[in-house]
Amino acid sequence: MARVLAALAQRHPHIMLPDRSRITDLMDVLGSPQRAYPSIHLTGTNGKTSTARMIDALLRAHGLTTGRYTSPHLQSFNERIALDGQPIDAERLAHVWDEIAPLVELVDARHPEPLTFFELGTALAFAAFADAPVDVGIIEVGLGGAWDATNVLEAGIAVITTVDLDHTDMLGNDVGTIATEKAGIIYPGATVISARQPEEAADAIVWRVREVGANLVAEGVNLFVRDRAVAYGGQLITVQTPAATYEDVLVPLHGAHQAHNALLAIAAVESFLGGRALDGDVVREAFAEVESPGRLEVVRTSPTILLDGAHNPAGGRALGETLDESFAFRRLVGVIAVLGDKDAFGLLAPVAPLLDHLVVTQNDSPRAMEVDELAEIASEFFDEDAITVEPRLANAIDRAVEILDAGLGGVDNPEGVLGGSGVLIFGSLVTVGEARKLLKRDR
Numbered sequence: 425m426a427r428v429l430a431a432l433a434q435r436h437p438h439i440m441l442p443d444r445s446r447i448t449d450l451m452d453v454l455g456s457p458q459r460a461y462p463s464i465h466l467t468g469t470n471g472k473t474s475t476a477r478m479i480d481a482l483l484r485a486h487g488l489t490t491g492r493y494t495s496p497h498l499q500s501f502n503e504r505i506a507l508d509g510q511p512i513d514a515e516r517l518a519h520v521w522d523e524i525a526p527l528v529e530l531v532d533a534r535h536p537e538p539l540t541f542f543e544l545g546t547a548l549a550f551a552a553f554a555d556a557p558v559d560v561g562i563i564e565v566g567l568g569g570a571w572d573a574t575n576v577l578e579a580g581i582a583v584i585t586t587v588d589l590d591h592t593d594m595l596g597n598d599v600g601t602i603a604t605e606k607a608g609i610i611y612p613g614a615t616v617i618s619a620r621q622p623e624e625a626a627d628a629i630v631w632r633v634r635e636v637g638a639n640l641v642a643e644g645v646n647l648f649v650r651d652r653a654v655a656y657g658g659q660l661i662t663v664q665t666p667a668a669t670y671e672d673v674l675v676p677l678h679g680a681h682q683a684h685n686a687l688l689a690i691a692a693v694e695s696f697l698g699g700r701a702l703d704g705d706v707v708r709e710a711f712a713e714v715e716s717p718g719r720l721e722v723v724r725t726s727p728t729i730l731l732d733g734a735h736n737p738a739g740g741r742a743l744g745e746t747l748d749e750s751f752a753f754r755r756l757v758g759v760i761a762v763l764g765d766k767d768a769f770g771l772l773a774p775v776a777p778l779l780d781h782l783v784v785t786q787n788d789s790p791r792a793m794e795v796d797e798l799a800e801i802a803s804e805f806f807d808e809d810a811i812t813v814e815p816r817l818a819n820a821i822d823r824a825v826e827i828l829d830a831g832l833g834g835v836d837n838p839e840g841v842l843g844g845s846g847v848l849i850f851g852s853l854v855t856v857g858e859a860r861k862l863l864k865r866d867r
Contacts, residue, residue, distance in 0.1 A: 425500075425501075425502065425514035425517065425518065427518060427521075428501075428517055428518055428521045429501055431521070431525070432501070432541050432544055432545070433541075435538065435539060435540055435541040435543075435544055436538075436540045436541055437541040438541075438789075438790065438791055439540055439541075440540065440542060440566060440567045440572075441537060441540055442568075442571045443537075443571060444571055444572075444573065444575060444576065445535065446531060446535050446537070446538075446539050446540075446543055447539070447543045447546060447547065447573040447576055448576055449531045449534060449535070450524075450527065450528065450531045450539060450543070450547050451547070451550070451576050453527045453530060453531060454524060454527060454547065454550075454551060457550045457551045457553070457554035457555075458550040458554075458561070458576055458577050460553070460554035460557060461491070461553060461554065461557065461558050461559060461560060461561050462560055462561070462579070462580055462696070463560065463561035463562070463563050463577050463579040463580075463581075464479055464560065464561070464562050464563070464579060464581045464582075464583060464692050464696060465563050465565070465574065465575075465577050465579035465581065465582050465583070465609050466479075466562070466563065466564045466565065466582075466583040466584075466585070467564075467565045467568070467569045467572075467582070467583070467584055467585070467606040467609050468583075468584050468585025468586060468587060468606065468619065469585065469586060469587050469588040469589075469602075469736070469738055470585060470586065470588070470681070470736070470738050470739050470742065471585040471586065471619075471681060471682075471684075471685045472494070472564045472565070472585055473494045473564060473716065473719075474677065474682060474685045474716040474719055475583060475585060475685040475688050475689050475692075476492055476494050476562050476564050477492070477494075477714060477715065477716055478685060478686055478689035478710075478711070478714055479562050479583075479689045479692050479693060480492045480506070480509055480562050481509070481710040481711065481713055481714050482689060482690065482693040482702070482706075482707065482710045482711075483559075483560055483562070483693060483696070484508060484509055484710070485706050485707075485709055485710035486693070486697065486702075486706060488559040488560055489507075489508055489556065489557075489558045489559045489560075490506075490507075490508055490509065490558055490559065490560055490561075490562060491505075491506070491507055491549065491552065491553030491556060491558035491560070491561045491562070492505075492506040492509070492561075492562040492563075493505055493506075493545075493546070493549040493550075493553075493561065493562070493563045493564060493574070494506075494564040495542070495545070495564065495566050496853055496854070496857075497857070498717055498718050498853060498856060498857035498860055499857050499860055499861055501545075502514065502517055504545060504549065505517070505545075505548060505549045505552055507552065507553075507556055507558065512552055516552065517548065517552070520548055520551050520552045520555065521548060523551065524547060524548070524551055528544065528547075540573075542566045542573055543573045546566070546573040546574055549563075560696065561577075563577060563579070565606075565609065567595070568595050568602075568605040568606060568608070569605050569606040569607065569608040569609040570605050570606075570607075570608025570609070571605075571608070572609075574609075575608060575609055577609075578611045579609070579611070579614065580613070580614055580615065580696075581614060581615050581616075581617065581692055581695050581696055582609045582610050582611075582614050582615070582616045582617070582638075583616075583617045583618075583688055583692050584606060584607070584609075584616065584617070584618045584619065584621075584629060585619050585685065585688065586619045586620065586621060586622075586625075586684075586738065587599055587602055587603045587606060587621055587622065587625040588602075588622070588736065588737065588738035589602065589736070589737065589738070589767070589770075598624065599622050599624045599625050600624030600625065600627065600628050601628075602625070603621070603624065603625035603626075603627075603628035603629060604628040604631075604632070607628055607629050607631075607632035607633075608632070610629075610632045610633060610636060610638050611636060611638070612636045612637050612638065613637060613638065613639075614636075614638045614639070615638070615639045615641060615695045616629065616633055616638050616639065616640045616641065616642075617641050617647075617688050617691045617692045617695065618640065618641070618642045618643065619643050619684055619688055620642075620643040620644045620684070621642075626642075641665075641666060641691055641695070643684065643687065643688070646665070646666045647663075647664070647665055647666075647687055647688075647691055648663065648664040648687075649661060649662075649663050649680075649683050649684055649687055650662045650663060650664050650669065652680065652683045654749060654750055655674060657676050658674060658675050658676035658677050658678060658682075659674075659675050659677075659678065659679075659682070659683060659750075660672050660673070660674055660675075661673050661675055661683045661686060661687075663683070663686065663687045663690060665687070665690055665691045665694055665701075666691075666694075666699070667694050667699060667700060667701040667702075668694075668701035668702070668704075670690060670702070670704055670707055671704070672708075673686070673704075673707055673708055673711055674708065674711060674712060675711050675714065676711070676712065676714060676715070677714065677716055677719065677720070678720045678746050678749075678750040678751075679720060679742055679743075679745065679746030679749070679750065680742075680745065680746070680749070681742040681746070682716075682719075686711065690702065690707065717731075717860070718731050718732070718733045718853060718856040718857065718860065719732060719733060720732045720743070720746055720750075721856075723859075723860065723863050723864075724863060727825060727828055727829075727844065727845045727846055727847060728751075728753075728844065728845070728846040728847070729821075729846070729847045729849065729863065730751075730846060730847070730848045730849065731849050731850070731856045731859055731860060732848065732849070732850045732856065733850070733852065733853040733855075733856045734771060734775070734850050734851070735762060735763070735766055735771065735851060735852045735853065736766060736767060736770065736771060737767055737770030737771055737773070737774075739771065740770065740771040740772065740773065740774045740775050741774045743774070743775055743850065744774035744775045744777075744778060745774075747775075747778050747848070748778065751846070753778075753844065753845065753846045754844060754845060755780050755828060755831050755845045755846075756778060756779055756780055756845070756846045756847075756848055757779065757780060757781045757782070757783065757824045757825075757827050757828045757831075757846070757847050757848070758775065758776075758779040758781070758782045758783065758824075758847075758848045758849075758850065759782075759783045759785060759817075759820050759821060759824050759847060759848065759849040759850070759859075760772070760782060760783070760784060760785070760798065760802070760849075760850060760851040760855075761784075761785045761786050761787040761792065761793075761798070761817060761820075761851045761852060761854075761855040762792075762793050762798060762851040762852050762855070763787075763789060763791045763792060763793060763852050763854065764791050764792060764793040764794075764797075765791065766793070766851075766852070768793065768798055768801045768802075768851075769801050769804065771851065772801065772802060772804075772805055773805070775848075775850070776802075776805035776806065777805075779806075779848070780810070780831065781806075781810050781811075781812065781824075781827050781831070782802050782805075782806050782810065782811050782812070783811075783812045783813075783814055783820045783823055783824045783827070784798050784799045784802055784811060784812070784813050784814070784820075785813075785814050785815065785816065785817050785819075785820035786798075786815055786816075786817070787817055787852060787854045787855045787858050788817075788854070788858060789852075789854045792854075795813050795814075795815050796813075799811055799813050812827065817855065817858050817859065817862065818862050821847070821849065821859065821862065821863070824847045824849075825847060828845050828846075828847060831845075
């Protein structure tokens with residue numbers, strides 16, 4: 425694993441080049457491994473990874489061997505490439521790397537820019553899935569859609585979660601432009617499973633569907649979340665698709681957004697299996713096992729410590745709504761670290777009213793926003809005495825617990841996971857990944 429990661433680390437880990445020429449060339453010389461199995465391709469602004477995990481669980485519950493590719497990872501690179509629901513093991517990853525490395529050098533020599541970190545991660549996933557072999561690939565885009573490295577798939581099923589503003593420097597400054605880029609994963613004859621979209625995004629998706637002759641299954645038209653209720657450890661949902669209504673499905677994840685992700689996942693698997701209704705008991709069995717690390721994940725109790733990868737305004741709104749709905753904290757301290765290109769103001773706006781205190785910190789990414797800049801933004805929402813600056817994340821977590829205890833007079837959390845006192849760590853998946861490492865090591 426160390427050998428593979430060392431090779432990848434030299435490949436622009438934080439750069440996405442808007443050009444598919446290198447990955448297309450590499451796929452050609454590798455013999456098009458991405459064509460060895462059918463795939464479900466996912467794009468959108470938020471919710472892609474959770475939806476991919478749900479699709480994965482549903483397909484495996486139906487007896488299929490799956491390959492799932494998502495990004496970014498939280499703690500280890502091999503989380504990105506999952507075979508039958510489990511991260512690829514180091515030996516297998518190294519074997520695939522050794523197979524493709526000579527051809528990577530060949531392709532590099534043909535282009536002015538070498539293959540990037542993400543392009544090589546994508547190639548590793550496609551090759552590993554072909555070698556396994558898998559029955560189906562579940563592939564999440566890295567950024568956007570049309571020029572993303574994963575868009576060599578030309579998948580028969582495209583899933584589009586809600587489109588909102590994010591990565592505006594690369595994708596465009598308005599929702600319609602961003603949706604046009606994301607709709608680039610739609611190909612002739614494909615079935616498109618779309619979440620409910622803002623009007624400009626819906627128009628862009630419909631235009632692409634008509635342009636290429638695809639089929640659209642859209643939330644609000646023939647997909648519906650009919651009912652949902654907070655339940656212990658998650659929520660009970662009833663959803664309707666063109667094929668069936670699935671009642672009282674326990675989704676062990678919090679928030680209305682996860683109910684809508686579940687709806688998309690069921691519709692995508694229905695489409696993959698020929699459009700027929702799924703067995704309700706199999707659906708319930710599959711969802712009972714679903715996990716989405718770093719998405720309102722409870723990693724500690726007494727006090728409760730929550731991790732959430734919300735990193736843009738849409739994620740902040742979902743986080744704020746879910747905290748208000750599913751948790752009953754008497755006191756909640758936030759720990760925030762974001763990347764420099766993110767809208768920290770828009771992220772904080774819906775979450776700040778739920779926090780009693782905010783600890784501003786910085787993650788280890790070279791793209792991290794400086795703490796002084798982030799503290800200045802936070803001052804728009806908090807009084808000076810409600811903001812603490814701790815440049816190191818480990819110290820920030822410790823400080824948040826101290827502030828929590830001091831505010832409660834040292835009283836522990838007597839109300840368990842869903843009440844009492846808590847610490848919320850959010851702002852970036854990088855932040856959440858580092859926090860998980862620290863808290864696991866601590867434990």
